[in-house]
Amino acid sequence: MIDRRGALKTLAALGAASATAGCAVGGGTRSAASELMPGTARRVVIAGGGWGGITAARYLRRLAPDLEVVVLERNPVFFSCPMSNKWLVDVIETNFLMHDQLRPAARAGYRFVNTEITAIDRERKRVHVTGGYVRYDWLVLSPGIRHAYDAWFGNDVAAANYTRTNFPSAYIPNAEHLALKQKIQNFKGGDLVMTLPPPPHRCPPSPYERACLIAWHMKKHRIPGRIVILDPKDGIRPIGGGFKRAFEELYKDQITYVPNAKVSEVDPFNRKIRTSAGEFRFADAILMAPHQAGELCWDAGLVKKNADGKPVNGWSDVDEFLLHARDDRSVFVIGDAVGPVSPLFGHYPKAGHVANWHGRMVANYIAAFSKGREPEPMLPDNLCYMLVNGDPREAIMVDFKYKFTQDLIEQTQVDVNERSTKLFAEDIDWATRTYRDIFGT
Numbered sequence: 001m002i003d004r005r006g007a008l009k010t011l012a013a014l015g016a017a018s019a020t021a022g023c024a025v026g027g028g029t030r031s032a033a034s035e036l037m038p039g040t041a042r043r044v045v046i047a048g049g050g051w052g053g054i055t056a057a058r059y060l061r062r063l064a065p066d067l068e069v070v071v072l073e074r075n076p077v078f079f080s081c082p083m084s085n086k087w088l089v090d091v092i093e094t095n096f097l098m099h100d101q102l103r104p105a106a107r108a109g110y111r112f113v114n115t116e117i118t119a120i121d122r123e124r125k126r127v128h129v130t131g132g133y134v135r136y137d138w139l140v141l142s143p144g145i146r147h148a149y150d151a152w153f154g155n156d157v158a159a160a161n162y163t164r165t166n167f168p169s170a171y172i173p174n175a176e177h178l179a180l181k182q183k184i185q186n187f188k189g190g191d192l193v194m195t196l197p198p199p200p201h202r203c204p205p206s207p208y209e210r211a212c213l214i215a216w217h218m219k220k221h222r223i224p225g226r227i228v229i230l231d232p233k234d235g236i237r238p239i240g241g242g243f244k245r246a247f248e249e250l251y252k253d254q255i256t257y258v259p260n261a262k263v264s265e266v267d268p269f270n271r272k273i274r275t276s277a278g279e280f281r282f283a284d285a286i287l288m289a290p291h292q293a294g295e296l297c298w299d300a301g302l303v304k305k306n307a308d309g310k311p312v313n314g315w316s317d318v319d320e321f322l323l324h325a326r327d328d329r330s331v332f333v334i335g336d337a338v339g340p341v342s343p344l345f346g347h348y349p350k351a352g353h354v355a356n357w358h359g360r361m362v363a364n365y366i367a368a369f370s371k372g373r374e375p376e377p378m379l380p381d382n383l384c385y386m387l388v389n390g391d392p393r394e395a396i397m398v399d400f401k402y403k404f405t406q407d408l409i410e411q412t413q414v415d416v417n418e419r420s421t422k423l424f425a426e427d428i429d430w431a432t433r434t435y436r437d438i439f440g441t
């Protein structure tokens with residue numbers, strides 16, 4: 001693991017670079033340049049080396065050692081969104097979130113390439129990156145999410161950029177996390193407004209956890225402010241009971257929860273938001289625009305559109321069991337970018353735990369295909385711990401299970417609303433075990 005100060009410096013430097021380079025993707029820059037890494041071995045290219053992508057790479061090397069595995073990732077260092085709310089208020093150290101990418105790759109035998117992916121050419125089975133293209137036999141897309149600022153600002157790029165820079169949501173690793181941490185540390189008081197995206201969005205309970213922890217920080221440091229949560233839903237979900245009790249019992253003076261607050265207009269320059277629950281002015285804000293599948297899925301033509309060319313739901317349309325593109329069994333999507341998988345509940349929770357499972361599932365599927373076999377569909381599970389109190393450290397949790405029912409995937413959900421220090425200990429244990437599974441350490 002890299003040391004804490006070095007890691008932060010890398011992170012800060014990265015922020016600017018990745019933010020600018022990221023603009024190229026949607027445009028689909030297909031360089032005429034030459035093939036990078038030429039060779040004849042059958043190859044799996046993994047686009048995005050986050051929770052899903054790195055898991056897939058490691059399991060593929062284990063399950064199909066004759067395949068070459070290449071991970072393409074814009075960030076040289078792994079920064080974990082899970083546990084990052086705790087890091088924002090100094091409950092967790094930076095070293096716990098950040099992981100070296102090169103040593104795990106060398107150990108497992110996959111290639112980690114630090115580069116920006118600029119386009120996907122499914123016809124010619126090529127992934128374009130800065131300076132050339134990489135050929136693939138199978139492609140796994142695990143690019144996470146994008147912020148759909150256009151839902152608020154249309155084509156007004158200045159408003160979107162101003163919002164991203166001044167009121168970052170910190171839902172994509174990693175520069176925004178640094179900006180938000182500094183914002184929290186420098187916050188002097190007043191209303192800190194937090195908009196929640198409409199569902200489905202990345203890690204559904206995590207905005208409420210973030211509110212609790214910022215409220216705890218305000219209370220501890222006697223900052224005369226409050227967090228105003230603008231939720232488009234009619235109530236807190238999941239673990240609604242546990243969060244509601246934390247809001248009422250621990251943060252009565254620090255948190256104001258507003259349900260049914262669908263955003264209709266955002267004026268970041270004048271710090272005003274209009275919603276279906278009224279208009280709000282703010283001293284500072286964490287503005288979360290709607291989430292959609294990461295840019296690469298759009299570029300690869302995997303987001304379903306209707307007859308007018310408008311996106312149906314903004315997520316990747318894949319086979320619900322094997323996670324491959326409906327018209328292309330050589331291309332898979334995993335993690336948060338996946339669209340609905342069941343008419344019974346819609347989307348899998350957009351969680352690192354699920355992305356980790358997807359990585360394992362898709363490694364099994366590609367290994368089977370590479371040996372000429374039809375894979376057996378697998379199902380994930382999901383559990384998510386949320387810290388609601390910083391002192392003592394008490395968490396609540398939600399547990400999801402899946403099974404097949406008459407050719408459909410069925411979900412059961414259990415909320416554990418009683419906060420306890422035991423659940424926080426389980427959370428640390430979960431993260432430690434899962435990082436170990438992803439990186440093989």
Ligand SMILES: Cc1cc2nc3c(=O)[nH]c(=O)nc-3n(C[C@H](O)[C@H](O)[C@H](O)COP(=O)(O)OP(=O)(O)OC[C@H]3O[C@@H](n4cnc5c(N)ncnc54)[C@H](O)[C@@H]3O)c2cc1C
Nearest residue numbers: 048050051052074081117144203335336350351352353355
């Ligand atoms: C505050 C917060 C708390 C959370 N807490 C939890 C939790 O407690 N438990 C849990 O299970 N989940 C949690 N999550 C959710 C979890 O972070 C995501 O579900 C998980 O990261 C999804 O994995 P992924 O592989 O789909 O995307 P990511 O992990 O985001 O990986 C996508 C990768 O693709 C790369 N990429 C994208 N485009 C390009 C490009 N053009 N070129 C090169 N690289 C590219 C990105 O840099 C990134 O590394 C939390 C999320 C947040 C924001």
